[in-house]
Amino acid sequence: QKEDIEVTLLPAGHCPGSVMFLFQGDNGTVLYTGDFRLAKGEAARMELLHSGTRVRDIQSVYLDTTFCDPKFYHIPSREECLNGILELVRSWTALSRYHVVWLNCKAAYGYEYLFTNLSEELGIKVHVNKLDMFKNMPEILCHITTDRNTQIHACRHPRDDDCFRGNRLPCGVTSQNGTRLHIISIKPSTMWFGERNK
Numbered sequence: 404q405k406e407d408i409e410v411t412l413l414p415a416g417h418c419p420g421s422v423m424f425l426f427q428g429d430n431g432t433v434l435y436t437g438d439f440r441l442a443k444g445e446a447a448r449m450e451l452l453h454s455g456t457r458v459r460d461i462q463s464v465y466l467d468t469t470f471c472d473p474k475f476y477h478i479p480s481r482e483e484c485l486n487g488i489l490e491l492v493r494s495w496t497a498l499s500r501y502h503v504v505w506l507n508c509k510a511a512y513g514y515e516y517l518f519t520n521l522s523e524e525l526g527i528k529v530h531v532n533k534l535d536m537f538k539n540m541p542e543i544l545c546h547i548t549t550d551r552n553t554q555i556h557a558c559r560h561p562r563d564d565d566c567f568r569g570n571r572l573p574c575g576v577t578s579q580n581g582t583r584l585h586i587i588s589i590k591p592s593t594m595w596f597g598e599r600n601k
Contacts, residue, residue: 406430411451415439418513419540425451431462438467442481470593478593485520488589493525496554501582505572506557507590511536514557515543517591521555522546530556530574551576 408428415421417438426433434452446452452459470478479487492504506529508514518529519542528548537543551558551574558574571577571586578584 413449413451416441416445418510419515432459433463433465434461435465436467438469440481475593481516484591485517488517488591489521489524491587491589492521492555495587496525496527498585500554501579502585502587503554503556503572505586505588506555507588508557508559509590509592511559514591515540518557519543519546525555527555528553530558532558532574552579 406428408426411425411427412422413425415423415437417440421438423437423439424435426435452461454460495502495504506514506517515537518531522528523546528546528550530551530553531537531547531549534544534547534549537547547557551572556572556574556576558572572584576584
């Protein structure tokens with residue numbers, strides 16, 4: 404038995420290029436999310452999830468999420484997290500040019516929103532190891548740099564935690580102009596957030 408199925412890709416918001424799959428056929432409609440990150444109200448603005456003025460009938464949703472667990476009952480919005488990080492980074496980097504921030508990012512992609520907003524709001528480019536991984540995202544290139552003499556770092560090293568314990572950044576920098584750096588680490592991670600009780 405054969406059936407024609409229409410497959411539509413919808414933005415998943417997880418990392419650049421991530422998608423959800425909407426399968427539509429004679430036997431109904433199925434949504435497979437994959438990993439996704441949608442802000443409140445974002446699904447309501449997706450025309451393809453609607454039929455006219457009403458929500459499309461979807462028989463099955465295959466939800467792929469790490470966070471379907473009571474300990475993740477409340478996850479702050481992306482905006483709340485950004486505002487908290489902005490406030491912390493702004494106050495720390497204002498102390499002196501030797502006060503630097505290390506964004507301890509565990510994945511290679513998915514932090515572009517954070518890098519872009521920090522750079523725009525504070526006028527400080529974010530240090531990354533290489534620019535080539537972002538070559539297909541030209542809109543971020545003016546917000547990142549390979550110059551290690553910046554106050555915000557998202558450089559990576561296989562043993563990040565060991566680097567930080569030695570009061571040096573993963574890129575190896577410990578001082579600027581002979582003056583020792585004062586480093587704070589921010590771990591932008593929902594997993595880490597969920598492991599904390601408060």
